[in-house]
Amino acid sequence: MIVQIEGNVKFPITLDPTVWIFDDRKKTFSEIFEGEENETDHLEEDELKRRSTRFDREVYQQKINPPVNKSINRYEKQRILKGTFLMPLKPFLHTSEPLKDVKKATLVTHEGEEIVDADVLAESLLHFSEDGKPLQEQGPVHLYFKDGSNRSNPIKGIKKIVLQ
Template identity: 65%
Template sequence: MIVQIKGNVKYPITLDPTIWIFDDRKRTYDEVFNKAEAQKQAEEENELKRKSLRFDREVYQQKLNPPVNKSINRYEKERILKDTFLMPLKPFIHTSEPDSKVEKVYLETDEGQLELQTDDLAQALLLFSREGKPIKERGPVHLYFEDGSNKHDPIKGITKIIFE
């Protein structure tokens, strides 16, 4: 259930999609591909956060030191257990620091290798959770392009991302 980024990179890294559910960079499927519905949901979430902050100020005024770890509220817990999430690939590519001369990337999948341009990969998202559950069938991740060009036919079964 891991994906390796290796090849002509300064720092080869191993990605563990099972822990991304707690990462703030994750985005919902609707947020990426159904913008109108996501905007409505974001407005509802912002209203809930405003009410929550007002309640926190009134109840916990004596508390001077906020907690170091951000706790998950009930709404966030329900969202984690029901939504479908994608993670942008760009931060991980940036961390691995591919050589500036690299133009091609190979995705090693359970069906063979696919070749992509590095620019296309930088705009990719990895589906890691469907309806609150990790991707097991042809997983651990499915690759989608942010423009939605492969929305109905993502690249599945990715185990390695190799820069050459």
């Protein structure tokens, strides 16, 4: 259930899509392809206001109450358990530091190899979770282009990304 990024990079890296469910960079399928607004943005604003109020209260009243760590609220937990998520690939490619002469990428899949332009790959998204569960069938990830041109036929079963 891992994906390797290697080839003409300074730092070959290994990705574990099973932990992305807790990553804040993930987006739902509907947010990406259907333009649906993310409800968590509104919830984050409310949480920021509550924290600000709590901070003001503590500073002005000189009370020292340790904050309660609520890293995942009820809504986010439900969203994680039932959501279909995609992760932008760009931050991971940036971390691997591709060499300047990289123009193409080979996606090694269960069924063979697919060659993709490196710029298109950088803007692509990796589908890693379906209905709150890691992709088992033809997993660990499926690749969708940002423009949605392969929405009905993503590149499935990617095991390795080799930059050339």
